[in-house]
Amino acid sequence: MKLSVVILAAGRGKRMKSRTPKILHEALGRPMVQYVIDAVKTLKPAKTIVVVGNGAEEVKGRIDDGHMTFVLQKELLGTGDALAIARKELLKGTVLVLNGDCPLIKAGTLKSLLAKHRRSKNVLSFLSFIDESMSGYGRIIRDGMGKVTGIVEDKHASPDERKMFNELNGGVYVMESETIGHLDKIKKNSLSGEYYLTDIIGIISRAGKRLDAYQCPSEEIRGVNSREELYEISTILKRRVISGWMKKGVTFIDPETAQVHVSASIGRDTIIYPNTYIEGRTSIGPNCTIYPGARIYDSVLGKGVTIKDNTLIEKSRVRDGASVGPCAHLRPDSIIGRNAKIGNFVEVKKSHIGAGTKAGHLTYLGDAEIGPGVNIGAGTITCNYDGKNKFKTYIKSGVFIGSDSQLVAPVTIEKNAYVAAGSTITRDVPSGALAIGRGRQKNLEGWTKREKGANSKESGISNNKKKKS
Ligand code: UD1
Ligand code: MG
DSSP states (O other), rough: EEEEEEEEEEOOGGGGSSSGGGSSEEEEEEEEEHHHHHHHHHHHEEEEEEEETTTHHHHHHOOOSSSSSEESSSSSOOOOHHHHHHGGGGOSSEEEETTTTTTTTTTHHHHHHHOOOOHOSSSSEEEEETTOOSSSSEEEEOOOTTEEEEEEGGOOHHHHHHHOOOOEEEEEEEEEEGGGGGGGGGOOTTOOBOTTTTTTHHHHHTTTTOOEEEEEEGGGGOOOOOOHHHHHHHHHHHHHHHHHHHHOOOOOGGGGGGGGGGOOOEEEEEESSSSOEEEOOOOEEEEEEETOOOOOOOOEEEETTOOOOEEEEESSOTTTTTTOOOOEEEOOOOOEEETOOOOOOOOESSOOOOOOOOOOOOOEHHHEOTTTTTTEEEEOOOBBBBBBOOOOOOOOTEEOOTTTTTSSSSSSEEOOEEEEETTTEEOOTTTTTTTTTTTOOOOOOOOOHHTEEEEEEHHTTSSOOOOOO
């Protein structure tokens, strides 16, 4: 039997108080609906239909992978109406319907719901949960025999219903395509003006067809309706991800304050200190140490790399044994070679730093190709921009750049050359040469005495040592 999946994702998400469509709000760096899509993918459905409405183009732009069918719900008339719109796209067979706002759902739970549905020969099966701490969900009504007879939304439930029925609706339904016909019988809710998909439960029950609710852990079907709930599910996701890496041999000094996106990976025996953010498609190799306050996104770190405190690494590559920070910034397209050292307050942009090369302090290296074994003195700046265009600086292997030098690009410093401290280099330096590009020092003997001598005692700049009293 063919499986079609419908993800309901058109809602406004009023309670989020946001211009961004609710299901695009991110948890651990990924839109919440993407988690639902990923869980569904493992079921290998014949067709996945996403109902979009609020911010439809934005939603499509973010999640379209070419394998989904989008249908537009022009007027947001409720979950029942949303499924009715998807109806024309459904294949004959089994249909899985989920809300797009439940990112914690696990593929295994969906698989077991499908299995139970098949075994029981229900026309409709759905997920439920019991959790006194959660409010605002539909309450499942069962008769004296324990048979499901309907769902009443929490906000419309009477105090008695609230007391009696504590099993809640997870918003994940499996039904046979023929069952969908019952959608036509759903009436507009008089209190909200919406068509509730949940009303189909009572309709099917009254028609005497088989249906049932199956409980799953409440954590998995937590819906996100507010910023607080977004935070709660982000925290649960974060714990899931971090404990996954701990099981694979990664140490977290304080997992509560570290963030690791689902799309990132970390090697064995790597140590992650508190307040670190490992984001996007970052891959960290084994035996690395990431000290507090680092943020690393879309970057690749090799083996045994050290990232010291308060360092930002963006879309860059750091090869085996290299060390970056404290307080360093690797901007996109930087490559730090094996065992290289990028130190305190150093900014690197779109540059290649050779193996074993050191830039220890207060330096800007932009659009530079730097060979291996180079020493970059404190305060060195590659002047790569003339206000209109960017130019490259080439520093070949074994070069020594003295402190506080400016290299005005385009410029090349050939192999084993030296640049004297405080130089402004505007012309290429040949291999093995010493370049000095600074004003010559002149010492004016006795100047202080001549200029200031008369006033020196009053102004307190006398050279005489104070007499001890
Ligand atoms: C819904 C269920 C509730 C269940 C809960 C589980 C209904 C009436 N209620 O409530 O029983 O406990 O989910 O999380 O179904 N959507 C559309 N078009 C619309 C309205 C909503 O596509 O016109 C989409 C939303 O984008 C969302 C999903 O449907 O992804 C659920 O809508 P939401 O407003 O969050 O429903 P809840 O109040 O959470
Ligand atoms: Mg919801």
